[in-house]
Amino acid sequence: MPSQAGGEFALVRQKLEHALELPGQPVKRGTMAHEHILYMMLAEAAAQARDESALRTYAPRLEALATRDNHKPYLAIAHRAWGVAHRLAGESANAQSRLERAFELFSELDLRWQMGRTLCEMAELDLAQSDSDSARDHLRRALTQFEAMQAVPDAMRTRQALAALT
Numbered sequence: 001m002p003s004q005a006g007g008e009f010a011l012v013r014q015k016l017e018h019a020l021e022l023p024g025q026p027v028k029r030g031t032m033a034h035e036h037i038l039y040m041m042l043a044e045a046a047a048q049a050r051d052e053s054a055l056r057t058y059a060p061r062l063e064a065l066a067t068r069d070n071h072k073p074y075l076a077i078a079h080r081a082w083g084v085a086h087r088l089a090g091e092s093a094n095a096q097s098r099l100e101r102a103f104e105l106f107s108e109l110d111l112r113w114q115m116g117r118t119l120c121e122m123a124e125l126d127l128a129q130s131d132s133d134s135a136r137d138h139l140r141r142a143l144t145q146f147e148a149m150q151a152v153p154d155a156m157r158t159r160q161a162l163a164a165l166t
Contacts, residue, residue: 036066036069036071039062040062040074042054042062043058043077043078044077044081046058047084047121050088052085055081055082056085058081059078062074062078062081063079072105072108072109073105073109073111075105076105076106076109079101079102079105080099080117080118082098083096083125087121087125090128092125100122102118103115103118112145112149113145113149113151116142116143116151116158117142117154119145120138120139120161123138123139123161136165139165142154143162146158
């Protein structure tokens with residue numbers, strides 16, 4: 001369920017990569033975005049744009065920074081980004097492993113919106129494997145997460161994806 005067009009991702013990527021080049025990176029504190037925040041945004045934008053090449057550029061750097069800083073939410077985002085990259089490459093087993101790990105971390109942290117996003121990615125993997133029953137299950141679970149927190153646009157997109165499966 002990508003929500004960004006390729007042109008929008010190109011603009012986001014350009015702005016964020018420029019920010020990485022600014023003097024003062026990496027920042028320890030202050031008003032400038034930290035390096036790991038920029039890589040998180042780049043990995044997320046690449047995942048939404050379904051850009052495998054960009055994912056393979058940003059996910060490893062985000063994963064390394066999140067591991068270094070013991071930042072579990074960003075580590076989970078890195079796992080999800082890797083999961084999307086693996087799915088796009090047709091590497092289903094690796095995709096499933098990464099998405100499951102992302103979901104586990106988000107669940108431990110009770111990050112419901114992130115759990116819903118990851119469940120939607122799991123549904124995409126199910127569909128790539130022609131498993132519409134599992135895709136429906138993952139989408140229903142995602143919808144539960146989005147509705148519980150009144151994430152209306154995400155719930156609407158998830159309902160549309162469910163309707164497309166029937």
